[in-house]
């Protein structure tokens with residue numbers, strides 16, 4: 001979809017991110033209190049980039065006027081609503097895209113705990129200290145058909161007017177062969193799934209569809225996993241509302257401009273958020289082809305991605 005991918009230890013990368021992931025693997029020192037958000041692309045990461053900081057932030061639940069209107073009139077200030085002035089991308093820096101980018105300047109050892117980071121790196125590429133320390137990993141995935149279609153739309157936002165969309169058949173064939181940013185998708189998912197089965201206290205494995213179906217239940221589960229259980233239902237309500245797609249999509253900070261690290265429109269991270277939207281882009285043959293790959297890859301794993 002417009003750039004070359006490079007394979008490293010069985011997974012495909014955009015070259016600067018591969019270099020960042022290699023640097024991260026050799027130098028990142030995790031702390032026990034760190035939280036790592038891991039995912040393949042377009043699986044609902046942005047939702048968690050909003051939810052996790054809100055859950056971890058000491059003031060989001062307690063301070064503010066409680067009307068939660070987020071209108072910036074002084075009652076929802078930056079401290080009680082970090083989403084008001086920050087795109088979710090800015091709230092959790094990426095290990096390979098930000099922290100360990102070439103010429104990186106982050107002083108992460110000076111960051112107060114709990115530090116929040118994210119990564120698209122596969123499980124096998126995680127720094128050793130993430131595996132051995134007490135830090136927690138939250139992984140989110142999504143059914144492969146919606147993931148592919150979401151990625152295709154995302155990449156199309158980079159096309160110039162008049163260029164049209166990327167040929168979907170070509171992109172789809174590559175996705176099915178595993179040639180996808182941070183792919184093969186199924187291998188990425190399986191790596192984290194197996195780890196989460198072995199170490200459920202270390203890795204929380206979420207499916208986008210479950211978070212959509214039972215947002216409050218899954219957000220409570222996430223908060224408990226992170227050691228920040230909610231005391232009141234109103235707190236859950238508030239955070240679910242603050243991080244909702246409709247709200248984030250319409251916030252001024254997310255509507256204009258380009259993310260300087262990835263060169264994507266800030267608005268491109270918020271689209272439909274509809275489970276099963278793939279039906280509007282994939283043919284019957286494509287559906288069957290990808291479902292068959294998913295069935296074969298997931299066989300015996302206990303993970304259902306044919307949602």
Ligand code: A3P
Nearest residue numbers: 042043044045046047150244245270271272273
């Ligand atoms: P669609 O393209 O299907 O709409 P990622 O964040 O991993 O890049 O995934 C992007 C997908 O998550 C997009 O899906 C996007 O619309 C959806 N998304 C972004 N923010 C969301 C939110 N707050 N709630 C639900 N879905 C969200």
